[in-house]
Amino acid sequence: MFKKLLVANRGEIAVRILRACRELGVETVAVYSDADRNALHVRYADEAYNIGPAPARESYLRIDKMIEVALRAKANAIHPGYGFLAENAQFARAVTAAGIVFVGPPASAIHAMGNKVEARRLALQVGAPVVPGVYDTLSDEAILAAANEIGYPVMIKAAAGGGGKGMRRVDSAQELPNALARAHSEALQAFGDDSVYIEKALTGVRHVEFQVLADNKGNVIHLGERECSLQRRHQKLVEEAPSVVVDEALRERMGNAAVKIAQAANYVNAGTLEFLVDRDSNFYFLEMNTRLQVEHPVTELVTGVDIVKEKIRIASGRPLSHRQENIIIRGWAIECRITAEDPFNNFMPSIGKIASLNEPTGPGVRLETGLYEGMEVSLFYDPLIAKLVVWGETRAAAIVRMRRALSEFNIMGVSTSIPFHQRIMESTNFMGGHFDTNFVQDKMVMAHGGMPEKERIAAIVGALLTHERRQTALTIPPTSGTNGSAWRRQGWRN
Helix, strand or coil: CCCEEEECCCHHHHHHHHHHHHHHCCEEEEEECHHHCCCHHHHHCCEEEECCCCCHHHCCCCHHHHHHHHHHHCCCEEECCCCCCCCCHHHHHHHHHCCCEECCCCHHHHHHHHCHHHHHHHHHHCCCCECCEECCCCCHHHHHHHHHHHCCCEEEEECCCCCCCCCEEECCCCCHHHHHHHHHHHHHHHHCCCCEEEEECCCCCEEEEEEEEECCCCCEEEEEEEEEEEEECCEEEEEEECCCCCCHHHHHHHHHHHHHHHHHCCCCEEEEEEEEECCCCCEEEEEEECCCCCCHHHHHHHHCCCHHHHHHHHHCCCCCCCCHHHCCCCCEEEEEEEECEEHHHCCEECCEECCEEECCCCCCEEEEECCCCCCEECCCCCCEEEEEEEEECCHHHHHHHHHHHHHHCEEECCCCCHHHHHHHHHCHHHHCCCCCCCHHHHHCCCCCCCCCHHHHHHHHHHHHHHHHHHHHHHCCCCCCCCCCCCCCCCCCCC
């Protein structure tokens, strides 16, 4: 096992990795931008180093700074988390070239599966079904001809990335030229590559993904599926495991396809294969994410497998801790992504200081977060501020538990998506399992006009209480003998 590991990330995922390292007995190194100087992950790590200004391009996206800090701290390994540099093949190569272990797949696998066109070709080679389309980098004129042949509606997608960037649904030939121009521009800005491809837009489908683990010994297993159909603008909002539309037979077929694709890519470490499932239980491969997923906790709760620890163990050269026949799904897990956005105002970003925080606890409740009272939520980074995850013996029990947990989760100082998630959990369609990837867009429009009066008053009261605490603190003289810093301890670095 590694002696020391650097976490090249921030927020809740950095805290999650640091906790896994502590349980494994691995020393930890955190990095932080100027905006994250007082962040929770900085406090939790054994050592912490500043890597630059708040903008990610000047800090968390700087490969050279990550390598420099790792060498300075004498870290044996670097874990990228998700986002930022997690799926950057150049970063993986640079880490390896520096004599440090990259906790993730080899750069060759990141490159092969990172290009969505190449990933689909690989899937076809092993007999996995893919969405009908043209998986070549074509000129705009050729794409126009291909769209007429495939038939509308079609999807334009960026070849070099995902997450909804460079993605456009097109319903007619008249819309296509403008949609192509916008997709090219988005793809270039997001991934540095403006190439796109085209495929048939399937309607009434579910988004279902499979978690895989692969070691250096040739062992590859899957941990079952996650339901990720509740999305807004192609961004996942709620995930659950297992899926109500996947029975044992379909699980075996999809799981086998996921394992074959990973094997064909010579994949090592944790990865996720994403599929679409139609009303007739036909499934189609979409893409592979070569990193830890935001929604990995739901799989951990129903399988008992600690995916973050497995990633670290695999990177250290150990074989998988589990066999396929030992993977059993027990109960049901649901995750709500809590974001600093106003669901009553078209999910506009909300910034400010966390004035008051009450976190949900109790049986079957897990909270992944980097929040604390006094924390500044800024526009510099992703609005995801917490992941609320629950487990229940049945799906109904998990929904009831999530309702309870959401009612206990009070964040004052910024608007959050908690009211939206409460509406989801009360939806009869959701409770009955009747939804698809268009459900949020078609059925979950939140009323405009800002937060409800009760929440608005609570936010004002919270802000006033915080102000009162600060004023009281200013009148209390410092305790004699203190060094004036809450962060001075062994291992701290500026």
